Amino acid sequence: MVTLSIIKADTGGFVGHSAVHPDMLAAGQDALSSAVADGLLLDGKVGHCGDDLSLIMTHEHGADAEEVHSFAWDVFLRTTEIAKGLGLYGAGQDLLSDAFSGNLRGMGPGYAELEFTERPSEPVVCFLADKTEPGAWNLPLYKMFADPFNTAGLVIDAKMHAGFRFEVYDLYEEKRIWFDCPRELYEMLMFIGAPARYVIHSVESKTLHEQAVATSTQRLSLIAGKYVGKDDPVMIVRCQSGLPALGEVLEPFSFAYTAGGCMRGSHHAPMMPVSVNDAHPARFDGPPRVVALGFQVHQGKLIGPRDLFDDPSFDRARAQTNEVMDYLRRHGPFEPHRLPLEDLEYTTMADLEKLLADRWQSMPEAAVPAPR
Ligand code: 13P
Ligand code: 13P
Ligand code: MG
Ligand code: MG
Ligand code: MG
Structure with a gap:
């Protein structure tokens, strides 16, 4: 059985939220190549779309494997450091937790993993x-x-x-x-x-x-x-x-x-x-x-x-x-x-509700639908 994992995160945008900096892609590919050389992975390639960096990996550890998820987390910490060094936008944006424990569930990076017999x-x-x-x-x-x-x-x-x-x-x-x-x-x-x-x-x-x-x-x-x-x-x-x-x-x-x-x-x-x-x-x-x-x-x-x-x-x-x-x-x-x-991800509504609370009045009676 082989597992194909894509693990991805936005660890900083170049410029704004538009792209991943080439230094971060290079660091990601270096880490993947080392992990192949060390035998953790069968193969690994970086991908990117907008400001999101993807680690595309094949391995034999199955889905949700601690060694693969913690490897990805470490790569994202490294690319975050590069982003900080260059003052990129939203460095470490998707890393929502301070410490890795077991797998990436609930930590911010996204992942899709599929195990199959080739x-x-x-x-x-x-x-x-x-x-x-x-x-x-x-x-x-x-x-x-x-x-x-x-x-x-x-x-x-x-x-x-x-x-x-x-x-x-x-x-x-x-x-x-x-x-x-x-x-x-x-x-x-x-x-x-x-x-x-x-x-x-x-x-x-x-x-x-x-x-x-x-x-x-x-x-x-x-x-x-x-x-x-x-x-x-x-x-x-x-x-x-x-x-x-x-x-x-x-x-x-x-x-x-x-x-x-x-x-x-x-x-x-x-x-x-x-x-x-x-x-x-x-x-x-x-x-x-x-x-x-x-x-x-x-x-x-x-x-x-x-x-x-x-x-x-x-x-x-x-x-x-x-x-x-x-x-x-x-x-x-x-x-x-x-x-x-x-569904709004950003909103001023909660603030406005407070701010305007005492300015809302009842509608004129003529405008209120008659009770049935
Ligand atoms: P990202 O999730 O790609 O960083 O986008 C954030 C955003 O709000 C862009 O307008
Ligand atoms: P080929 O003859 O080019 O292999 O195409 C086979 C096919 O069914 C593509 O949909
Ligand atoms: Mg994002
Ligand atoms: Mg972003
Ligand atoms: Mg993005």
């Missing part, structure tokens, strides 16, 4: 996003694994015809449920259509009994109890041979769907699929970016990455993103660009 050919895609929340993967995952208008294999591949099982987390109540699709598609959509609360955590093939997907589902604000930056989730998707083909996995991103997270974590904005070189959200700290790094996992090694959205066939999605961004921006501080009050 197939003769094992194509995987590592998706990294910036300026959005973990529920941003719900719509594309639904399309990949449940929508025959996206994924032809659901109709014409005998190994996919039975469908997939989706594991959905309720991040508010800390509960989870499995939906058996296509039988329970409509039930599932009722929940995952509310992505601030319900988040797809994993997907499994009913025919192969193989896990195909792992997502990072941590919500920073729920850990910290206040806004400390956006979650900027990651996701692993395995492809081909009874799972969606590579092109079926990428196809949902040809539509610039809207997700929560841009500018102070408090606005809806469209997701822009981009090459690694363009993964630097700037306009209104957005639009949210997603990169897709393709690898063939072979004998535990990460052959790649291929920068999969570095492809003119996603130009229209990018153009659509810009159009939607223009349209939403013109709403300024109005919904639906601004998130609804209960």
